[in-house]
Amino acid sequence: MPVHNNDIADIFNEFADLLEIKRANPFRIRSYRNAARTLTGQSRNISDMVREGDDLTQLPGIGKDLAAKIKEIAETGELSKLNDLKKELPDDLSKLMKIPGLGPKKIKVLFQDLGIASVKSLKKAAQGHKLRELEGFGDKTEQNILGEIERIEEEIKKHGGKERIKLFRAEQIAEKYREYLEKHKEAEKIQVAGSYRRRRETVGDLDILAVCGKETGLMDHFVGYEDVEKIISKGKTKSSVLLRAGFQVDLRVVQPESYGAALLYFTGSKDHNIAVRKIGVGKNLKINEYGVFKGDRQIAGKTESEVYKAVGLPFIEPELREDRGEIEAGQKGNLPRLVELGDIRGDLHMHTRYSDGRLTIKEMAEAARNKGYEYIAVSDHSKHLTVANGLDERRLAEQMKEIDKLNQELKDIRILKSIELDILEDGALDLPDEVLKDLDLVLCSVHYRFNLSLEKQTKRILKAMDNPYVNIICHPSGRLINERPPYEVNMEKLIKSAKERNCFMELNAHPDRLDLNDIYCKMAKKEGVKVAVSTDAHAQNDLDFMRFGVGQARRGWLETGDVLNTRSWKDLSEELGR
Ligand SMILES: [Zn+2]
Ligand SMILES: [Zn+2]
Missing domain, CATH: 3.30.210.10 (DNA polymerase, thumb domain)
Incomplete structure (x- = not known):
């Protein structure tokens, strides 16, 4: 994705905002703001300068450190330090950012002047008319904020009263806590139970079980954890804490029997x-x-x-x-023998630098090979998705040439030529058949116009499936967990039609998607449609998302035979013939 000067400036400004919230050194904050101003004032495209190896420290206010950061953003579209900083701040602060009308500047004022770091304390302050006195706020802002909070609370209520966090985030929290608990000398068994253990896509709170020698020592250790904000209760066999992330964790100590x-x-x-x-x-x-x-x-x-x-x-x-x-x-005696992570032999959906991925094809292939995979499909975006630098015919041909060369060079992994084609609004595909026929695998996806009627959206995808080169429908419902509902589509019809056409459905393993969900996986299995569990990786670590996909597949009763990418390449290539 081409990165513009303004994009880099925005990232620097956001970084400065967060530093301000953290009350970092004012000189440091100002250096980022100045750099942002320098960048927006440049007539030349900074990304081009980076590509051409120009010395960025020649620009006013840009030292070595900032130059390195600019280079990182130009090349990856992100600043890893910014992501780290976001992790350091209370989770609730980022929740505040989700309230329309509240930007970092206002949040900074709230945090510094009133110590507000959560939606709850914000609501209280708004009700007590404390906000209107603040700089940059007024009666109207106060009212608007209160209105937005109430709307958000209404939403949460609709979803069962408690906000559930994504499994990925729950895992980060749970595994760190578990490791900490295991360090205690009395801990014999530590196990995280609840919906976390069932690998549900979202988790409400964490239930940890422990077996140990003397219970009291472990409980002290439990409530003494660094991320604990509040001890809700503490007893001999059960304690509860609230983490700074706004997440409740219970520990129960039980007898071995x-x-x-x-x-x-x-x-x-x-x-x-x-x-x-x-x-x-x-x-x-x-x-x-x-x-x-x-x-x-x-x-x-x-x-x-x-x-x-x-x-x-x-x-x-x-x-x-x-x-x-x-x-x-x-x-x-009919329980399925569920698919396991170790059964997966390849990953059939990923992006490289050709579109919006971060790594080269070779780097992706090597990372996959290190995971023990036999094959990967390189499936960059097609041209319609301009924001992701999608491939046209010419660039796809270039990519195919590179893949041929790499397949000669890399011995123990096969790279499949693939593409993630956009399904256009009328169901037409983004590239012509004469291009598709040379690919090993054709994926297709809906990436825009999510708001079509049920009938139109279903027809759109069915029409795409009619194309004999199409193999897999990716992230078939289009939902983003906790963020975007699925588009309206007749999934049962899609699955049945996939069976008729010898097409497959994807279970996109990205923890924001997990799409197909468990219910539809089970439906696909029932209809005899195989499912490809794929990560949609845009970077090396994303390849590890496979574990979330396999978890969801298991929730959908899928066995090894139901999952396309448990096949050897030889068997897979036969399956792909339509
Ligand atoms: Zn996609
Ligand atoms: Zn993708």
């Missing part, structure tokens, strides 16, 4: 647990978080398998525990 029963209980889902308990009742057994009891006598509970066995069930994988047929399948 109850560990399995507690793990089952706190992993949920509630519906699954009720169904299991019901079977227990039929066998005169009482099941709770302490174990399985016949009268007063405990007959099981040390492991989850023991509990399941007591009611005549095999072990049920956490991802299946939603009471969506897993109990019946378990009773009949």
